[in-house]
Amino acid sequence: MTQPPVVKVTGLVKIYQTGGLPVPAVRGVDLVVEAGEFVAIMGPSGSGKSTFVHMLGGLETRTSGEIWLDGKRADTLSESAWAVLRRQKVGFVFQFLNLVTNMTVADNVELPALLGGASPRQARERREYLLSELGLEERAAAAPGRLSGGEQQRVALARALANHPRLLLADEPTGNLDSRNTRDVLKLLGKVHRQGQTIVLVTHDARVASMADRVVSILDGQIVDDAPIARAPRRPVGTAGDIVELHG
Amino acid sequence: MRLPLLALLAKEPAHGYELKQALEATFGSAYPSPNIGQIYVTLGRLEKDGYVRAVDVEQSNRPNKKVYYLTAAGREALEAWVDEPTEGPRVRDEFFMKLVLAPLTGISDRMALVNRQRRHYLSLMRDLDELAERTDPGNRVARLLIEGAMLHLQADLDWLERCQEDLT
Secondary structure (H helix, E strand, O other), X not given: OOOOOOEEEEEEEEEEEEOOEEEXXXXXXXXXXXXXXXXXXXXXXXXXXXXXHHHHOOOOOOOEEEEEEOOEEOOOOOHHHHHHHHHHHEEEEOOOOOOOOOOOHHHHHHHHHHHOOOOHHHHHHHHHHHHHHOOOHHHOOOOHHHOOHHHXXXXXXXXXXXXXXXXXXXXXXXXOOOHHHHHHHHHHHHHHHHOOOEEEEEOOOHHHHOOOOEEEEEEOOEEEEEEEOOOOXXXXXXXXXXXXXXXX | OHHHHHHHHHHOOEOHHHHHHHHHHHHHHHOOOOOHHHHHHHHHHHHHOOOEEEEEXXXXXXXXXXXXXXXXXXHXXXXXXXXXXXXXXXXXXXXXXXXHHHHHHOOOOHHHHHHHHHHHHHHXXXXXXXXXXXXXXXXXXXXXXXXXXXXXXXXXXXXXXXXHHHHO
């Protein structure tokens, strides 16, 4: 029995109407992401990559084309039906973090698991695990507003993963993070990916992108490259002699 | 190699193998292990230039070993090196040359070149990440060296994106 791809997109188009002038943001994108794959989407700002992942998550409507999530046609769903599908199948980390401000960090992370049908105990254990992986266990009782931008971003990642979603979608998940916090996020992404998590994320950060199985490049609303990141076999293990060179 | 050796000898006299070990211990796995032959050749040249002096130390049952000392001229050269501003990195990018010239010959198109290069950079980044994982977290010098390499690579990738926007 073959599983359907987690994401299947055909002929996806998004045209914005601003002041009567049609502005195409995404111009015919096809993409298939199989279960367990990690795909990084790269491209200059304004290339349509954020619009594309927003459409995947149902945060923006498509102009034409089809979006299938986990074998289910999604682009024709009503807004409320898509919200249900999203709650069941998709975890998000977007640049606007949308943490619930009058709930604690812990409750923010547990909420999606509880909505997804986990028992309170399962939700708590998952939350404790995720927050500790991200170095946030001390912040569990805090309100999101008391956290730094980088901490809020990590809480958003924990929340996105709380429900073991079929698909993790992220837009610049390390955008506000310093290098140490980036490392925590990278470690967690690597770990959940090894556990079989399907991931599609937009990033400028080469460290994030380098963890992916595939890199998809978008330019002017179209995919111009979609290929695996090959291992370079020629470099000996244990040195970076051809990368690092100090003179004196 | 000349000035790092002078710097190490300013700390204390040493023989060639000790200098190799000191470089390795300081810079960690991020730095390519210096070749002992190259160290001896460099020490020979420094001696000829009057920057270091070698003294034979007798060893029982083994050939004499040469211990090197920094001379006054060597210290002056070292001080001059430390005091002068250091050139910034220059862009000497072979890929850019390819990107500009190859399409003129019809050998390859720029889009394909940029895409392949991007994936190559990401694979280098993966190597650096693995190197960082293997590096002793207590070795701050080695960690900073790897971080520097990562930041340069990120800049190369950003530049590549600009090239793709403007040249394809």
